[in-house]
Amino acid sequence: MKNIFLSLATFLIAIATNAQIVGSNHTNYTEADTLRGSLRPERTNFDVHKYHLKLRIEPERKFISGSNTITFKVKDDLPVMQIDLFENMEIDSIMHHGEKLSYERKFNAVFIEFQEVLKKDTQDSIQFFYHGNPIIAENAPWDGGFVWTEDKEGNPWIAVAVQGTGASLWYPNKDHQSDEPEEARMDIAVPNGLMNVSNGRFVGKTDLGNGFTEWSWKVVNPINNYNIMINVANYVHFSDKYKDLDLDYYVLPYNLEKAKTQFEQVKGMMECFYEKMGPYPFEEDGFKLVETPYLGMEHQSAVAYGNKYENGYLGSDLSGTGYGLKWDYIIIHESGHEWYGNSITAADIADMWIQEGFTSYTEAIYVECNWGKEAALEYLKGTRRGVRNYSTIIGDYGVNAEGSPDMYFKGANLLNTIRSIYNNDELWWNTFRDYSETFKHKTISTKDTEAFFDQAIDAHLSPVFDQYLRNPALPILQLKEEDGNIFYRWKADVENFKMPVDIFIDEKEIRLNATSEWQIFKDEDDLDEIKINDLEFYINTEILD
Structure with a gap:
């Protein structure tokens, strides 16, 4: 049943986020794919x-x-x-x-x-x-x-x-x-x-x-x-x-009165997005x-709406937390694309996570504005139930190929993980707004995005982006207890992977600067007393004998 549920959830996410995943993740590319996806003098000149x-x-x-x-x-x-x-x-x-x-x-x-x-x-x-x-x-x-x-x-x-x-x-x-x-x-x-x-x-x-x-x-x-x-x-x-x-x-x-009521959500959404993401990028239009x-689509300055004037996604909550039923999914998600997708656009559709991951994160931003950070973290964690981790978020360049549907909610949870690495919400929101302004009305690449968020902090985010975007699997935090000591390390596809992660012991939050090498956690507590902060970090955990 679990595999059936995951397949259904992924399908629903593709529906809810309006993914037209045409020809994605195939490798039998044709000349037609190349003509559409590549840049040659007939186009670049x-x-x-x-x-x-x-x-x-x-x-x-x-x-x-x-x-x-x-x-x-x-x-x-x-x-x-x-x-x-x-x-x-x-x-x-x-x-x-x-x-x-x-x-x-x-x-x-x-x-x-x-x-x-x-x-x-x-x-x-x-x-x-x-x-x-x-x-x-x-x-x-x-x-x-x-x-x-x-x-x-x-x-x-x-x-x-x-x-x-x-x-x-x-x-x-x-x-x-x-x-x-x-x-x-x-x-x-x-x-x-x-x-x-x-x-x-x-x-x-x-x-x-x-x-x-x-x-x-x-x-x-x-x-x-x-x-x-x-x-x-x-x-x-x-x-x-x-x-x-x-x-x-x-x-x-015949829908006029329902629309007047439902579309009242737009003003509250704009207030939230202006604060967290910066002003609407197409005021002139x-x-x-x-x-x-x-159902809907992010058509710039003319957002398509077909959610039948209901909250949620056609009355359902993709996160399973209840928070997704408090607002109209299509209004919030498709309008979030005005910032990420319409203003900031991936130059190659292989990098579409720039549009879809960031826009899926705007859903959590809206939840946070209205119900607080803890609610937003719960919402984001709930969306993980549809993430498959079976293929890379980034697609193949130059052949008009998108990455996997994980670009939506895995992309959003990657951004939340990076926010947690920052460990400074003021810095995070300042950087997030600066990103929206710096690349306003521009077409960019994943490399541009990586460099921007990396320069704001001392920790190097390159291995984090590599693992989440260019490899299917999540990093695994391995823990073991040996001779009265607790050891920890990362198991990941990226060589020499390192990323900080937070744990709780007796409700006290502790940051581990974990690498791919075993390190000793010097504490008197037992392994079973450690709890991973999985609301803020999207990872897998493995306890070794």
């Missing part, structure tokens, strides 16, 4: 500055058509550019200064050849026209694609979720997390009577006179490709404020919750 999507959505045909104008700066001479678009989508033309460009398609990559080499340090743009029936998600958000459905009143209700699968499923872009446009505009035409809600600020709407109305939105901050979004429905809108931050909500009309026909 230009930097995207802006996407301008101008699309028409036809619900009855499940069809989209239009263009994306891609503005970019040439970083090095650029004869050929790679833009990504799933091969089931048809290309009408690719225009450059009024001339059609030739191109070659290979899997989901489009190689565009310029008539003359684009020179370094110039700014330019192409207009990419296309159409088609994008892939339909069978079980969004856990597989990528469009959701074409209806609300209870029979109105079309359309949404998209593509994290992991790729934004190139529905629009042409440089589909790699290392490059985000500095701004984006979405002009989305939908049938009259419906509304489209996208990221950023509402610019205006235009009746096109052909049965369609174009809804325009603009983002003025860097944004992940998979976060650029459309949401089409018969929405109603209401708003609120937290300090200078605009809070906007778009929901189905505002904050929105948008009701969707799937």
Whole structure:
């Protein structure tokens, strides 16, 4: 039963954290994987500055058509550019200064050849026209694609979720997390009577006179490709404020009163996150919750919400502690991604724990703000029941491969362990806020994260990160009693592993600076009187004869 429970818990965690673990942890990589996941001159020689999507959505045909104008700066001479678009989508033309460009398609990559080499340090743009029936998600958000459905009143209700699968499923872009446009505009035409809600600020709407109305939105901050979004429905809108931050909500009309009650949690969440993590990173674009026909997703400044206006995750508590039923999982978790995932983004999806581990930790931050540190520690310990420790948190680089689902709650418990190593909460929160500010609106690597948290303290965190991120197993604190003495050491995959750990004897907390070598604990107490502080340190323990 234990193995069945763990498998179920891991599945539920993947659901609750909206993991689209597509192609993760496999080793039979194809050329298509490399084209999507690697950085070559066709990608690195230009930097995207802006996407301008101008699309028409036809619900009855499940069809989209239009263009994306891609503005970019040439970083090095650029004869050929790679833009990504799933091969089931048809290309009408690719225009450059009024001339059609030739191109070659290979899997989901489009190689565009310029008539003359684009020179370094110039700014330019192409207009990419296309159409088609994008892939339909069978079980969004856990597989990528469009959701074409209806609300209870029979109105079309359309949404998209593509994290992991790729934004190139529905629009042409440089589909790699290392490059985000500095701004984006979405002009989305939908049938009259419906509304489209996208990221950023509402610019205006235009009746096109052909049965369609174009809804325009603009983002003025860097944004992940998979976060650029459309949401089409018969929405109603209401708003609120937290300090200078605009809070906007778009929901189905018959859920309006429930939404007004449930979304009150947002202001308390913002108060907590501002204190512990720093100000909301996209104030210029505002904050929105948008009701969707799937559970949720962290779409920047337009967070997808589908938790049925219940606390917990669809009424359940993934931690098993009771604390998870005191707040709406999707509001807190997906909004936490605005700081970690949307503002701070992993440059390669192999490092997605930077987004998911930190965001899972924001759940505990919210618990701590409302019910205290002990409650947060209990919540984090409860989430461990879904951690498998069967595969590495970090995936393979350059082939569009995520690590294991342990990146969520094992990642969060790793951060809590590092906080315990700090052993100084003031220093911890100062460092945590500094991290959020230092890497605001940046794409980074695990190495960047390691170096930042390592520099704040004397203890070296490198072996800790190596063990938890690059090896599947937890470190084991081995204890034995011999000749009246208690001995302790670490057993770990990392050579010469060392990490401090706290124990209790008669309710007195003692720090052991354990290494991979046996050390003697000089105390008169017996081994069975020692209790590991397993609320603050996520480890295994082994008593040797």
